[in-house]
Amino acid sequence: MNTKISKIGFQRFVIAGIFVFLFILMSILSPVFLTATNIINLLRQVSMVVIVACGMTLLLTSGGIDLSVGSVLALSGIICAKLAVSGVPLFISILGGVSAGLFIGFLNGVLVVYFKVMFLIATLGTMFIARGLAYVISGGKAVVAGLPESYKIPGRGYFGFIPIPVLIMIVICVVFYIIQSRTIIGRYAYAIGGRIETAILSGVNVDNIQLLLYSTCGMLAGISGVILSSRLASGQPNSGIGFEFSVIVAVVLGGTSLSGGEGTILGTIIGALIVGVLNNGLNLLGVHTFYQYILSGGALILAVILDMSLKGRGIKLRRRHY
Amino acid sequence: MSKNDNILEFKNISKYFPGVQALENISFVVKKGEVHCLVGENGAGKSTLIKILAGAIERNEGNIIFDGEKVEIRSVHEALELGIAIIFQESNVVDQLSVYENIFLGKEKTRLGFINKRKEIKVAEEHLKQLGLDFSTQITTGGLSSAEKQMIEISRALIYKSKLIVMDEPSAILAERDVQKLFNIIKELRNQGISVIYISHRLEEIFEIGDTVTVLRNGKMIGTSRIKSVTKDELIKMIVGRTLLNKYPIEKREVGSIRLEMKGLSVGSVLKDINFVAKKGEITGIFGLVGSGRTELARAIFGADPIDSGEIFIDGEKVSILKPSDSIKVGIGLIPEERREQGLVTKLNIRENITLASLRKITSFGFVSRESDISVAKKYVKELNIKTPSLEQIIANLSGGNQQKVVISKWLSTNSKILIMDEPTKGIDVGTKSEIYKIISDLAGRGTTIIVFSSEIEEVIGISDRIFVMCDGCLKEYLDKYKKPEKILSYAMGVIN
Numbered sequence: 001m002n003t004k005i006s007k008i009g010f011q012r013f014v015i016a017g018i019f020v021f022l023f024i025l026m027s028i029l030s031p032v033f034l035t036a037t038n039i040i041n042l043l044r045q046v047s048m049v050v051i052v053a054c055g056m057t058l059l060l061t062s063g064g065i066d067l068s069v070g071s072v073l074a075l076s077g078i079i080c081a082k083l084a085v086s087g088v089p090l091f092i093s094i095l096g097g098v099s100a101g102l103f104i105g106f107l108n109g110v111l112v113v114y115f116k117v118m119f120l121i122a123t124l125g126t127m128f129i130a131r132g133l134a135y136v137i138s139g140g141k142a143v144v145a146g147l148p149e150s151y152k153i154p155g156r157g158y159f160g161f162i163p164i165p166v167l168i169m170i171v172i173c174v175v176f177y178i179i180q181s182r183t184i185i186g187r188y189a190y191a192i193g194g195r196i197e198t199a200i201l202s203g204v205n206v207d208n209i210q211l212l213l214y215s216t217c218g219m220l221a222g223i224s225g226v227i228l229s230s231r232l233a234s235g236q237p238n239s240g241i242g243f244e245f246s247v248i249v250a251v252v253l254g255g256t257s258l259s260g261g262e263g264t265i266l267g268t269i270i271g272a273l274i275v276g277v278l279n280n281g282l283n284l285l286g287v288h289t290f291y292q293y294i295l296s297g298g299a300l301i302l303a304v305i306l307d308m309s310l311k312g313r314g315i316k317l318r319r320r321h322y
Numbered sequence: 323m324s325k326n327d328n329i330l331e332f333k334n335i336s337k338y339f340p341g342v343q344a345l346e347n348i349s350f351v352v353k354k355g356e357v358h359c360l361v362g363e364n365g366a367g368k369s370t371l372i373k374i375l376a377g378a379i380e381r382n383e384g385n386i387i388f389d390g391e392k393v394e395i396r397s398v399h400e401a402l403e404l405g406i407a408i409i410f411q412e413s414n415v416v417d418q419l420s421v422y423e424n425i426f427l428g429k430e431k432t433r434l435g436f437i438n439k440r441k442e443i444k445v446a447e448e449h450l451k452q453l454g455l456d457f458s459t460q461i462t463t464g465g466l467s468s469a470e471k472q473m474i475e476i477s478r479a480l481i482y483k484s485k486l487i488v489m490d491e492p493s494a495i496l497a498e499r500d501v502q503k504l505f506n507i508i509k510e511l512r513n514q515g516i517s518v519i520y521i522s523h524r525l526e527e528i529f530e531i532g533d534t535v536t537v538l539r540n541g542k543m544i545g546t547s548r549i550k551s552v553t554k555d556e557l558i559k560m561i562v563g564r565t566l567l568n569k570y571p572i573e574k575r576e577v578g579s580i581r582l583e584m585k586g587l588s589v590g591s592v593l594k595d596i597n598f599v600a601k602k603g604e605i606t607g608i609f610g611l612v613g614s615g616r617t618e619l620a621r622a623i624f625g626a627d628p629i630d631s632g633e634i635f636i637d638g639e640k641v642s643i644l645k646p647s648d649s650i651k652v653g654i655g656l657i658p659e660e661r662r663e664q665g666l667v668t669k670l671n672i673r674e675n676i677t678l679a680s681l682r683k684i685t686s687f688g689f690v691s692r693e694s695d696i697s698v699a700k701k702y703v704k705e706l707n708i709k710t711p712s713l714e715q716i717i718a719n720l721s722g723g724n725q726q727k728v729v730i731s732k733w734l735s736t737n738s739k740i741l742i743m744d745e746p747t748k749g750i751d752v753g754t755k756s757e758i759y760k761i762i763s764d765l766a767g768r769g770t771t772i773i774v775f776s777s778e779i780e781e782v783i784g785i786s787d788r789i790f791v792m793c794d795g796c797l798k799e800y801l802d803k804y805k806k807p808e809k810i811l812s813y814a815m816g817v818i819n
Contacts, residue, residue, distance in 0.1 A: 182692075184685045191678055194667035201626060201656060201664055202679040202732065203647035261669035 011255050011310040012267060019274050026281035033284055040163060044231075046276035047169040048073070048224040049243070050269060053250045054176035055217035057268045058186070060251055062213055063193035063260030066108060067123040069221040069247055071130035073240030076101045076225030078134045081143040081235025084151050094154065097229070098222040104130050105218015109211035127244070134237040143235035155231030165227045172220070177265045189213060193260025249296065250275050253303040275299070326390065329354045329486050329517045330406075335384035337370055337541075344370045345541045348384070352486065352534075355515040357508060359528045359549070361561055362538035363721075363751035368521050371538070372490055376401055376408045389485060399428065407479030408488040411495060413471040417464035422446035424463050425477045449477045453507050467612065469500035476507060487511065488519040493527055494749050497611035497777055498811065505531050523751055525554055526780075537561055562753040569756055570784035572763045577787065578602030580638070581771040582740050584623070587632030592618045594795040596632070600740070605762060605772045607786030608797070609779060611814050615795040616775045617659055620744045623773075624656040625649040636740070650679060655733030657726070659744040659775075665729040666717050673699035673713040675728050680735040702731035706761060723754030730761060740771045747781065759785055779807040 027034040052069050059066055080097030084090060104126055111122035157164040180186035188209045191199040200206055229235050254271030256263025278299065282292050330352040337345040345367045352358045362368050373379045375386065377395040386393055388404060395401045398408055415424045425446045431438045446459040455473050463471065472492055479487050493501045508518055508531055522528060528535055529549060537544040537560040544560050552560075580601055587596040593615050600606050610616035621627045623634065625643035634641055636652050643649045646656070658664035666675055676699045677684065684694035699713050706727040710720060717725060726746065733741055746762070747755045762785060766772050776782050782789055789800040791813040800810055 182690060183688045184681055184690055185688065187674060187678075187681060187690060190670055190674070191667050194669040195663065197664045198667050199678075201624070201646050201658060203650040204678070205647060261667065 011307065012264075012270075014306070014310055015253060015255060015267065015270055015274070019270050019277070022274060022277045022281070026277055026284070030281060030284040033281060038280070038284070040166070042276050042280045043166045043169070044163045045280060046272050047163075047165040048227055049246050049250055049275065050169050050272045051172050051224045051227075052217070052220045052243075053247045053254075053268045053272050054172050054265055055213070055220040056247050056251050057254070057256050057263050057265055058176065058180060058189050059213045059217050060256045060258065061180075061193045061260060061263040062189040062210065063196065064112065064119045064210065064213065065123065065248070065258075066105070066214065066217045066221075067120065067244050068104060068108060068127040068130055069217065069224075070240040070243035070245075071127045071134065072101045072104045072218055072221035073225040073228060073243050074134040074237055075104065075130045075137075076222040077229030077232075077239060078138045078143060078235040078237055080226045081147060081151070081229050082137060084148060085143060085146040090148070090150050090153070093151075094226050097226040098219060101222020101225060102215055102219040105215040105221070106211070108218060109214030112214065113207045113210050131237075138235060138237040140237060142237070144233070147233060152230055152233050155227050155229070155233075165231070168223065168227065172223075173265060173269060180265050185209065185212065190261055193257075193262075195261070245296070245300070246275060249300045249303065252300065252307065255307060257307075258304070271303075327353050328387075329389060330519075331387040332371070333385040333387060335371065335374060335386070336382050337367075337374060337379070338382050343541055345374075345381075346543075348538070348541075348543050350536045350543065350546050352517050352519060354485075354517055355512055356533040357512055357518045357520055357531055359532035359535040360519055360521045360538070361523075361525075361528060361535060361557070362544075363561060363723075363753055366538040366561075366751075367541040368538055369490065370541075372408065372488055372519075372521070375406065375488065402428070402479075402482050402484070405483060405485040406488065407475070407482060407484040407486070408490070409472065409475045409479070409492060410490050411492075413468060413475065415463050415471050415474050418462065420460050420462055421450075421457070421466075421474055422459040424474050425449065425459070425481055427478065429481055445481070446477065449480050452480075453477065453510065454503070467500075468495040469497075469503065469612075472496075472504065473507070476511075484516065486517045486519065488521075490521045491523065491749065492520075493522055493524060497613075498779070499611065499815065501527065523749065525557060525752070528557070529554065539563055558752060561751070569752075569759075570781075571756055571760045572605070572785050573767060575603050575763075575767045577604045578769060581636065582623075582773075583635040585633045585635070587619075587622060587634070588630050589618060589622055589627065590630060592795050593622060593629075596797045598790070598797060600771045600773055602739075602771055603766050603769045605766050605774065605785055605787050606790065607782035607788070608773065608775045608790045608792055609777070609782045609800075609810055609814055610775065610792030611777055614792040614814065616777070616792050617744055618795075619792065619797070620656060620658075620742050620773075620775050623649070623742060624654055626656065650736055650738075653737065653739035655679070655736060655738035655741050657729050657733065657741065657743040657746055659748060661722070661725055661729060661748070665732075666725060668718040669716065671714045671716055672703065672708065672710055672720070672728055675717055676702055676731045676735055679732050683736075698735050699731075702727075702734055705734075706731055707757065721751075721754075723750045723757070726750060726754075726758060727761070730758075734765075738770065740773070741765065742773045742775070744775045745777065746774060747776075747778070779810055782810070783807065 032038055056066060076097040079100045080093045083093035083096045108123050108126055111117040112119050154164055159167050188204050191204060192206055192209060196206060228239055250272035251268050252258065253274055254267030256268065279292065328351050333349050335345055335348040348371060360368050374381045376398045377400060388406065393404060401408055422443050426442050431441050443459050450459060453473060453476065457470065463474065492504060496504060511518055520531060532549045534546060535549055536546040539561065578601055580599055582600045584596055584598045588594060596619060608616065622629050625645050625648050634643055641652045662668055673695060677695055681690060684691045696713065703710065703713065708724050708727045717728065747758055750758065762772055774785065783805045791798050791800050791810060793814050793816045800813060802809060
């Protein structure tokens, strides 16, 4: 009767297989794909998605979702850049940017937990609010003039040969892997997403956990926002449009259930790498961004269909036999 | 006997799941106009067989012959079109639609594409009247009881001119008086020549309503027999493969001092001035029909729903219970009626479910201790004899009885002093039932205060030291020395005060 366990195991195996296949395919199709420079570049590209996807995985596992992360990314970048321009130390600017993300995340949590706003609506609302704030604070223009040289360090700097964003990504992956698999927060997230009523009747403080998960997701979007802004050496109010999409694709490709109760950080990392390899490879091959949109949308839908089939809940891949 | 007497024939049906043979060569025949009972313990294969009939899962071998023809059914709706109506436990009506709309769902009476509402209402009313039911066909279905929803599904079966109606444990969600109503309808169906496959755990019902009984055990065919030619004991032996010595293995024990006291507990018009005392090591049975306030009382004591007024004392001290975590802190555990929806997280495994309520105790600095997590789960799997290949088994794959043992383990791991059990043996087979009673007895023997809410009279009489009856939000102790089922039922129905 181990069918379910093995089905989920199989699902991970298939996703990992897809990643390896794409990786090899791109290596064959493009001569520059499998070079140290490009791989490091690829990791740097996916780092922001992965960082936010870690928090999103826990959130989705608990049955929630956060659509506002793309806008939060922009808002945090703007606030960080504005602070840096005004002359405060870099450390304080970063803290300001990250706090802005934490605040929006906390706001999402409060709306969902205390005002009982459905999470799709709550985070759709804050998605627009955060975007609007980014435009208002920046006056609609990129914040560039007057940024200190050190501003580029978080996004473009290196620690040894590892780019700083990649290093941050690795640390966050490890931390969230531990949170999910070893801590009470991870277990409670699964329980809440699996069956919220049972969790409440088992004495789980569902409100606090949800508040924490939304706040965390916002904070991680803040961190990614700071990294992006530093990489671009400017605060861009229109950055991160569609970012929430990339994050959700990565999480869902990684096998996290949209209905909650299932999901792993490891799966998410592979999911994000699939998205990264696909984008990077298509860029190298000179495929126009317009087509990449179509491919990304298709990938998300395919991911969900595949995920359900592999777990035995969707269309049947095997033939019927009598 | 001519072949035309048969409405349905299962021929050598086999089904394998990875690692398990769920059904092995199942063959039996359902005759026209008979009530054919299908019994067996949880995991015996009844549900699998019905799901194969409904086309929800595929069989590996064998044939299904319906009304003389070999059939391939791919969905519940295809079955319905053929003349087989399958009524599952979870009601299959659309709550937002009205009664008549549900009855005609998928078979609307139309004229030029427009629904002939007047005609539908008229025909629906005729059908309801024929079934002896007296509610309007134009109200929305959402507000109706499970019993009434079942009746709507039966009416729908009649609209489709079904020749066979399969009912999967219909009585599990019904109070006893509704069961009688259901039986009258089944008898009426039989008179009309419609066959019924009736699945139930309750042997009394089988003897009351069945003509024939087929027993499955571990996916194997044990036998088919006329009801008149078997005794209850023989049937139990067929089902469990052994003779059940004692159905209620409750041992004598010392009852200690007062553990729980409730004074003037009230919730709106649902619970009215409940006063109640339970002692250490005592098993209290509270009998109540659906809608009597039974589940509401269980939830109110546990803090799952807010109370308007009243006080709760534990070991003489007044406690304030506002939410479940408060009651867990003072040593109360709730085993809810809806096991899969409220007692368990079915996507998680046995270990994670067992330690869910006591997780804080084995957590330091946010980290869950792996060893304690495993050792706690292991301890209770062994102690309560939970049948599973591993602690990592997903709950959804366990039988109802083993699932219930996991819920009980969850509360044992929090060291609950008071265990509230709402319908603890609902949907659990005879063999495992007596195991659950044994567990209850052992716990009480160790001083745990047990409060069992139940709508099964025999169970309440069989296990309780003291019996209370709930009716219309009021709780009364049943003090009669002679525990007569009829009398308890009349109290619960409000016939006697």
